[in-house]
Structures are given as structure tokens and as C-alpha cells.
Amino acid sequence: MLKKFNLFHSILGKFFKNRPYDARTVEISKQEYFIRAIVLDDIKDLLSIEREVYAGELPWTKTAFLMELQAAEPHLYLLIQKDEQTIGFVGCRIFGKDAHITNVAVLTQYQGNGIGSFLIREVQEFARVNDCQTISLEVRISNKNAQRVYRKLGFVSNTIKPAYYSENKEDALEMMLHLKEE
Numbered sequence: 001m002l003k004k005f006n007l008f009h010s011i012l013g014k015f016f017k018n019r020p021y022d023a024r025t026v027e028i029s030k031q032e033y034f035i036r037a038i039v040l041d042d043i044k045d046l047l048s049i050e051r052e053v054y055a056g057e058l059p060w061t062k063t064a065f066l067m068e069l070q071a072a073e074p075h076l077y078l079l080i081q082k083d084e085q086t087i088g089f090v091g092c093r094i095f096g097k098d099a100h101i102t103n104v105a106v107l108t109q110y111q112g113n114g115i116g117s118f119l120i121r122e123v124q125e126f127a128r129v130n131d132c133q134t135i136s137l138e139v140r141i142s143n144k145n146a147q148r149v150y151r152k153l154g155f156v157s158n159t160i161k162p163a164y165y166s167e168n169k170e171d172a173l174e175m176m177l178h179l180k181e182e
């Protein structure tokens with residue numbers, strides 16, 4: 001019985017692992033948004049979010065997005081829209097048993113409504129389906145707002161990476177979420 005169940009689970013697991021992300025309308029803080037996987041045509045919208053949220057802080061370039069979206073490792077890049085405007089996105093790439101959040105951003109006007117947390121929870125689900133044990137990210141030591149959001153989601157601080165951000169030599173705090181086994 002257990003053997004059969006395990007076989008069923010492993011077939012089901014493979015199915016979910018390879019399934020494309022389900023585009024759908026979601027409700028966050030009583031507001032409706034549309035969420036879907038990012039395609040190459042979305043890069044210009046992502047660049048404009050980057051310019052808004054990371055003003056003066058070395059935002060990602062078009063090349064950086066292209067490389068991430070075409071990475072060989074399993075990855076998930078999602079955007080969220082309100083009234084057809086892209087207002088936020090998240091990206092992660094899997095390295096072994098760790099899903100690394102490479103970028104997450106929400107337009108200033110929409111921050112503080114649970115959107116960032118929602119996006120990270122979607123990454124969490126992707127990591128779980130891909131048998132990851134951890135989710136990791138780096139955050140600027142000065143970015144207390146983002147650190148608070150991550151802590152609320154269960155991330156803990158790990159190590160400091162000295163002078164991680166090249167433009168001002170700012171340290172990064174590495175944060176990690178340990179996924180529970182089911």
C-alpha cells in the first residue's frame with residue numbers, strides 16, 4: 001500500500017514539477033489582481049518597475065532579465081497586474097535544494113498590501129514542488145522594510161556578505177527560509 005502510494009506521489013510530483021504556472025485572478029487584501037508567468041515581452045515593464053523602486057541602486061538591466069528568463073536551471077518568474085498594469089514581480093532560480101529569490105519588487109504605490117508576501121508564497125510553493133529544502137535571498141543591510149517582510153514570512157538571517165553591492169560597497173544580509181517536510 002505504502003509502495004503504491006509513494007509511486008502515485010512521485011508520478012504526481014513530476015506532473016506538478018513540469019506544469020506551467022497557472023495564470024489566474026487572485027484576491028489580496030480584498031483587491032483583485034492578475035498573476036502569470038513572465039515572458040520576454042514583459043521585460044520593458046519590469047525595467048520600469050526596477051527604475052521606480054531601485055532609484056539610484058543599480059537596477060537590473062535587460063540582459064540580466066534575459067539571462068534569468070532563459071536560465072538552464074528550473075526557475076519561476078511571475079508578474080502581478082492591476083487593471084492590466086504590471087505592478088510587481090518576483091523571480092527565483094533553483095540551485096540544488098535551494099530556491100534562490102533573485103529579485104522581488106512591487107511599485108511603491110502598491111506596497112504594504114500583502115502583494116510582496118503573496119509573490120514570495122508562490123515561490124515557496126514552487127520550491128516545495130521542486131523538492132527544495134530552503135529558500136534564500138540577499139537583501140541590503142539598510143533595507144529594513146524588505147527584511148521585516150521576509151522575517152514575517154519566516155526567513156531568518158544567516159550571514160553577512162561584505163560589500164556585496166558593487167556600486168556603494170554595501171553589505172548584504174543573507175536570509176533563509178527552511179521549508180518544512182510534509
Ligand SMILES: CC(C)(COP(=O)(O)OP(=O)(O)OC[C@H]1O[C@@H](n2cnc3c(N)ncnc32)[C@H](O)[C@@H]1OP(=O)(O)O)[C@@H](O)C(=O)NCCC(=O)NCCS
Pocket residue numbers: 028029053054104105106107110111112113114115116117118137138139140143145146148149152
Ligand atoms: C520588499 C517588497 C517587495 C515587499 O512587498 P510589499 O508588497 O510591500 O510587501 P507586503 O505588503 O507583503 O508586506 C509589507 C507590509 O505590509 C503588511 N501587509 C501584509 N499583508 C497586508 C494586508 N493584507 N493589508 C495591509 N498590510 C499588509 C505586512 O505585514 C508588512 O507590514 P510591516 O511593514 O508591518 O512589516 C516591496 O516593499 C518592494 O518592492 N520594495 C522595494 C524593492 C525591494 O527592496 N525589493 C527587495 C530587494 S531584496
